[in-house]
Amino acid sequence: MKTSGEYKKLAVKVYHGYGHKHDLIVYGHVFQNKAIPRRRYTNNILSNILHLLRIFFVAPAPGVKVQLEWEGQVIEGISEADGFFKLEWASSVSVPAGTHPVRVFALDKSNTKIACGEGKLIVPHVTQYAFISDIDDTVLISHSASIFNRLRVLFTKNPKTRKAFAEVAAHYKLLSLAHTQPDVPNPFFYVSSSEWNLYDDLVDFFREKELPEGAFLLSQLKKWYQLVKTGKTKHEGKLVRVYRIMKAFPRQKFILLGDNSQADPAIYEAIAKKYPERIVAIYIRNIVADNGKATLDILSPLEAMGIATCLFHNNSEAIIHSRKIGLIQ
Numbered sequence: 627m628k629t630s631g632e633y634k635k636l637a638v639k640v641y642h643g644y645g646h647k648h649d650l651i652v653y654g655h656v657f658q659n660k661a662i663p664r665r666r667y668t669n670n671i672l673s674n675i676l677h678l679l680r681i682f683f684v685a686p687a688p689g690v691k692v693q694l695e696w697e698g699q700v701i702e703g704i705s706e707a708d709g710f711f712k713l714e715w716a717s718s719v720s721v722p723a724g725t726h727p728v729r730v731f732a733l734d735k736s737n738t739k740i741a742c743g744e745g746k747l748i749v750p751h752v753t754q755y756a757f758i759s760d761i762d763d764t765v766l767i768s769h770s771a772s773i774f775n776r777l778r779v780l781f782t783k784n785p786k787t788r789k790a791f792a793e794v795a796a797h798y799k800l801l802s803l804a805h806t807q808p809d810v811p812n813p814f815f816y817v818s819s820s821e822w823n824l825y826d827d828l829v830d831f832f833r834e835k836e837l838p839e840g841a842f843l844l845s846q847l848k849k850w851y852q853l854v855k856t857g858k859t860k861h862e863g864k865l866v867r868v869y870r871i872m873k874a875f876p877r878q879k880f881i882l883l884g885d886n887s888q889a890d891p892a893i894y895e896a897i898a899k900k901y902p903e904r905i906v907a908i909y910i911r912n913i914v915a916d917n918g919k920a921t922l923d924i925l926s927p928l929e930a931m932g933i934a935t936c937l938f939h940n941n942s943e944a945i946i947h948s949r950k951i952g953l954i955q
Contacts, residue, residue: 635659636687636732640745641825643728644815644841647749648716649874652694654743655822655847656705656732658685667786675781681823682848686710691733708847710822723751723810748841750813753806755906755953756875757798757840758868760884761818763913765794766831770819770887771914785831791911793941795837800945800954801881802838813878814840815871817864819888821848843867865893872901879904881953885911886937891924898928907934907951909944 637660643652668674686709694701694713701715713730725746732741750756762768767789769775779788802811820828822844829842845863872880882897882905884890891910898905908928912918918937925935936947948954 636690636741638692638730638732638741638743639825640728640730640743641822642745642829642841643713643747644813644871644874645717645721645747645749646752646875647720649714650696650717650721650747650749651712651714651870651874652728652730652745652747653710653712653843654692654730654745655709656687656690656692656711656741657709658687667784669787671782674784677784678781681827682852684709684823684847684849686847687732691737693731693733693739694728696728710847721747721749723749725749748813748839750875751806751810752877753810753812754879755801755804755806755881756813756815756871756878757801757881757883758815758817758871759798759882760890761816761828762820763885763887764883764890764911765790765798765816765837766828767791785827785834788831790831790835790837791941793945795835797941797945797948798838799836800948804948804953811838813875814838815843816840817843817867817871819845819864821845823847843871864889865896868893868897869900872897872904879906881905881907881909883909885913886917886921887913891921895924895928898931898933902931902933905933907936907948907953909936909938909947912937912939 635658637657638654639657640652640654645651688705688707688709690705692703692705692711697717697719699718701713703711703713705711725748728745728747730743731739734740759765762770769779804812806812825842825844882894884894894908910921921937925937929935934951936944938944
């Protein structure tokens with residue numbers, strides 16, 4: 627349990643939450659001292675290295691009571707061993723589609739508010755489709771199959787200099803408007819093996835590349851000595867996160883997008899078999915050519931179930947496929 631002195635140094639980090647009318651969820655972390663710092667962009671490699679080390683030199687604060695106030699309701703929770711918290715609640719009022727500000731407080735033993743973090747709650751419009759996408763080597767060139775190359779890019783690049791795959795933004799923009807209107811975009815959920823340490827960098831990268839805004843569901847926070855394991859997580863965790871999204875939005879059909887550098891094909895296969903009537907299409911980037919045959923062996927039976935699948939190298943191929951199945955015009 628924290629002492630009163632330690633409580634005075636807490637910081638609360640709140641991530642984009644999501645929900646649908648009466649089913650809402652917000653994630654975050656409680657840290658000792660300062661939260662993960664925002665990045666100042668520079669082409670200086672040393673500066674980029676120092677930033678990466680700073681965001682992995684974190685001191686989580688476990689066992690801290692957190693509180694969110696929403697439309698007269700008070701929602702409370704306790705930070706976990708790694709400082710992570712998850713607040714889920716049913717709103718007493720219907721929540722309109724849009725982005726809503728939220729504030730989460732850390733409380734001391736006397737329930738006094740001693741730290742506050744601000745975030746956003748994204749309530750998507752009710753549309754026909756929703757999209758769940760991986761990030762690394764699906765949207766962002768990350769070299770996940772090679773830890774040396776992945777760390778090289780992480781240490782030397784920033785969200786303004788990192789590269790997205792050609793035409794991925796164009797494809798995702800078209801998908802965001804699939805069978806809907808510009809003022810009622812389809813929702814996007816970005817589920818990644820990247821750690822929460824990288825949250826701000828990923829949000830900035832998506833804005834820089836003009837990709838559709840969405841909710842991020844990332845992997846467990848890591849410390850500096852775990853950097854060699856960055857981007858690696860058990861696939862069960864990612865599977866659970868996708869299930870939670872689908873449970874939260876039971877009226878929408880889903881399109882899944884990933885790559886074959888890690889476990890996306892197997893994860894999406896499991897989801898498609900559990901919810902065959904709700905999965906419209908699965909897109910897999912063939913980032914590891916040697917995995918191509920094994921990926922097709924997974925996707926082919928799903929085609930027989932009536933789920934459209936596409937193993938592609940370039941997003942131009944994925945766009946052609948999306949037009950072919952009538953997903954986009």
